[in-house]
Amino acid sequence: MNxxxxxxxxxxxxxxxxxIRETRDxxxxxxxxxxxxxxAVEYRPGQFLTLRIPSDLTGSVSRCYSLSSAPHxxxxxxxxxxxxxxxxxSNWLCDNAIxxxxxxxxxxxxxxxxxxxxxxxxxxxxxxxxTPVLSILKSVLSAxxxxxxxxxxxxxxxxxxxxxxxxxxxxxxxDRLLVVHWLExxxxxxxxxxxxxxxxxxxDREAFICGPGPFMDAASDALIGLGAxxxxxxxxxxxxxxxxxxxxxxxxxxxxxxxxxVEVELDGQTYEFPWPRQRVLLDxxxxxxxxAPYSCREGACSACTxxxxxxxxEMRHNEVLDDADLAEGYVLACQAVPVTDTVQVTxx
Ligand SMILES: Cc1cc2nc3c(=O)[nH]c(=O)nc-3n(C[C@H](O)[C@H](O)[C@H](O)COP(=O)(O)OP(=O)(O)OC[C@H]3O[C@@H](n4cnc5c(N)ncnc54)[C@H](O)[C@@H]3O)c2cc1C
Numbered sequence: 606m607n608x609x610x611x612x613x614x615x616x617x618x619x620x621x622x623x624x625i626r627e628t629r630d631x632x633x634x635x636x637x638x639x640x641x642x643x644x645a646v647e648y649r650p651g652q653f654l655t656l657r658i659p660s661d662l663t664g665s666v667s668r669c670y671s672l673s674s675a676p677h678x679x680x681x682x683x684x685x686x687x688x689x690x691x692x693x694x695s696n697w698l699c700d701n702a703i704x705x706x707x708x709x710x711x712x713x714x715x716x717x718x719x720x721x722x723x724x725x726x727x728x729x730x731x732x733x734x735x736t737p738v739l740s741i742l743k744s745v746l747s748a749x750x751x752x753x754x755x756x757x758x759x760x761x762x763x764x765x766x767x768x769x770x771x772x773x774x775x776x777x778x779x780d781r782l783l784v785v786h787w788l789e790x791x792x793x794x795x796x797x798x799x800x801x802x803x804x805x806x807x808x809d810r811e812a813f814i815c816g817p818g819p820f821m822d823a824a825s826d827a828l829i830g831l832g833a834x835x836x837x838x839x840x841x842x843x844x845x846x847x848x849x850x851x852x853x854x855x856x857x858x859x860x861x862x863x864x865x866x867v868e869v870e871l872d873g874q875t876y877e878f879p880w881p882r883q884r885v886l887l888d889x890x891x892x893x894x895x896x897a898p899y900s901c902r903e904g905a906c907s908a909c910t911x912x913x914x915x916x917x918x919e920m921r922h923n924e925v926l927d928d929a930d931l932a933e934g935y936v937l938a939c940q941a942v943p944v945t946d947t948v949q950v951t952x953x
Contacts, residue, residue, distance in 0.1 A: 615896050616657075616851065617642050621706045622681055627766045630688040631733065632699050633673060635681040636708070648676050648713030650722075650744035651737040651813065651841070654684055655900040655908065657709035657851045658694045665709075667849045668694035669906055671737035671815075671841070672713065673767070677722075677748035685766060687733035694845070709851060714898055714908035716930050717841040719811060722749025727807040729800070729824045731758040731816030735766050737841055738815055746778050754807045758787040758795045758820065795820065801827035808833045815841040836929035844924075846901045853902070858892040859884070865943035869911075870951040871895055880943050886911075886918070886950065887938040897952070902939045909938040916948030 619636040627633055636654075638646045653671040660666050670684035689695045702708075717737055719726060722745045730738040735757060745751040759765045771784050785803055787795050800823055804812075808831040814824045821840050828838050864879035869890065878893050880886065887909050890897040900908035904922035913934045920926075920940040938950075 615645060615712055615898075617645055617710045617712060618707050619646075619654075619682070619710050621702055621704055621708060623704055624702050625683075627685060628687075628764055630699070630764070631685060631766050632702065633683050633685040634698070634702050634708075635674075635683050636710070637681060645712050646682055648672055648682075649718040650675055650677075650740040651718035652713040652715040652740075653737065653906075653908075654682075654713055655711040655846070655850065655906075656684070656694075656698075657849075658697050660693065660697075663849075665849060665851055666694050667846045667851055667900065668698075669843075669846065669900060669908075671715075671717075671740070673736040673739050675740050675743035675747060677744050685733065685736045687766070692845070711850060711900055711908065712898060714900060714906070714910070715841070716907050716910050716926065716935060717813065717815070717839055719745070719751075719813070721751075723751050724749075725752040725807075725810045726754075727804060727810040727812040727828075728753060728755040729757075729804065729812065729814040729816075730755065731795075731820040732760075732764070733766065733843065734814075734816030734820070734841070736815075738813055739767055739770070741813055742782070743774070746774060746781060752781045754783045754785070754810075756785045756787065756800065756803050756824075758816065759789070761788055761790040795823065797823040797827045797830070800824050801831055804828055805831055810837075812838045813841070814838065815843070818842070836927070836932060839927055839929065842905070842925065844905050846903075846906065848902050850900050850902065855894075856888040856892045865916075865945065866947045867943070868947070868949045869895070870914075870953060871897060872952070880948065882943055884942070885921070885939055886936075886941040886943075890938065897938060899939055904937050904940045907937065910935050911938050911950050911952045912936070914949040914951050916946075917944040918942060918948060919944050 623635040625633040673685040674683035867880040918941040
């Protein structure tokens with residue numbers, strides 16, 4: 606039996622083609638799909654993969670890693686993993702990933718991605734938060750016409766991931782890319798006031814922020830304080846999944862109780878199902894045999910994001926979609942329950 610086709614969400618098996626030591630505590634893995642899976646790994650800049658990491662203790666753990674490669678550059682898929690002190694998954698990958706190894710992954714997912722590569726963007730990253738931001742930056746430079754300003758904070762010079770690549774990009778695009786480095790060893794921790802001072806000239810741009818929680822709070826507060834439109838400030842939170850989508854059985858089908866009706870467009874096909882009012886959309890779709898995408902199932906990662914075309918739902922929990930996403934009708938299928946009697950949803 607082919608596991609890729611039989612499991613919800615379509616598990617992929619990727620081969621580690623190269624391991625690149627980026628800094629003392631970060632590695633990049635170049636990942637190659639089997640040729641028949643090439644379409645399934647198509648991605649947008651800023652999206653992430655969910656990887657299955659072996660564990661003697663639990664069989665496996667799942668962790669999300671943003672793609673640091675750019676989809677428009679015809680280069681291998683690349684994720685970049687930074688060690689979390691005491692963390693299991695990141696250290697396992699940094700210590701054990703070798704060329705030739707096979708690793709299970711869920712297809713690319715996430716909404717931390719620009720609507721247009723022709724718009725000017727402000728990118729604010731700290732530490733491993735550079736990964737999705739670099740993908741956006743390279744995509745804008747290679748496939749769009751936008752200008753990029755990157756404010757990039759790190760502990761010290763040795764911990765700057767992609768320092769050489771950023772220097773090269775700055776040299777090649779002096780009129781479209783400005784990189785502002787901030788080193789804690791030199792300037793101390795970047796505060797809201799520091800970030801506001803740096804960001805002021807570009808605060809009317811679409812902004813993408815990624816890094817540790819307090820850094821992202823300081824950066825988004827700084828931008829909002831400067832008058833930026835909240836809907837144009839996007840953040841990507843790096844959290845560890847507590848569930849394991851690779852080892853979760855598909856939910857049972859139950860048609861009992863009061864139901865709404867849902868029409869779903871997924872992978873070019875349209876389906877209709879009763880939607881029991883107490884069940885979340887993802888469970889309804891999986892129970893009916895659809896390969897709907899998902900990862901955390903706890904409202905924290907955005908892998909299951911879909912868009913409401915008509916009708917209304919409410920989410921039980923949402924840590925990841927921002928005001929801009931909500932205004933465009935995006936919802937998390939793993940948290941959505943129906944409000945209206947009929948709901949139309951699309952994954953396109
Ligand atoms: C959308 C998204 C994108 C992300 N992108 C990136 C990225 O580009 N780069 C990056 O570096 N990080 C990224 N992250 C963060 C990443 O997913 C992890 O959260 C991070 O690497 C820390 O994971 P960890 O397992 O090392 O640490 P922790 O989650 O802190 O690991 C500790 C946990 O592992 C358990 N554990 C300990 N030993 C074992 C064992 N033997 N078996 C099983 N469990 C064990 C412990 O109980 C504990 O719960 C991203 C996260 C998200 C949500």
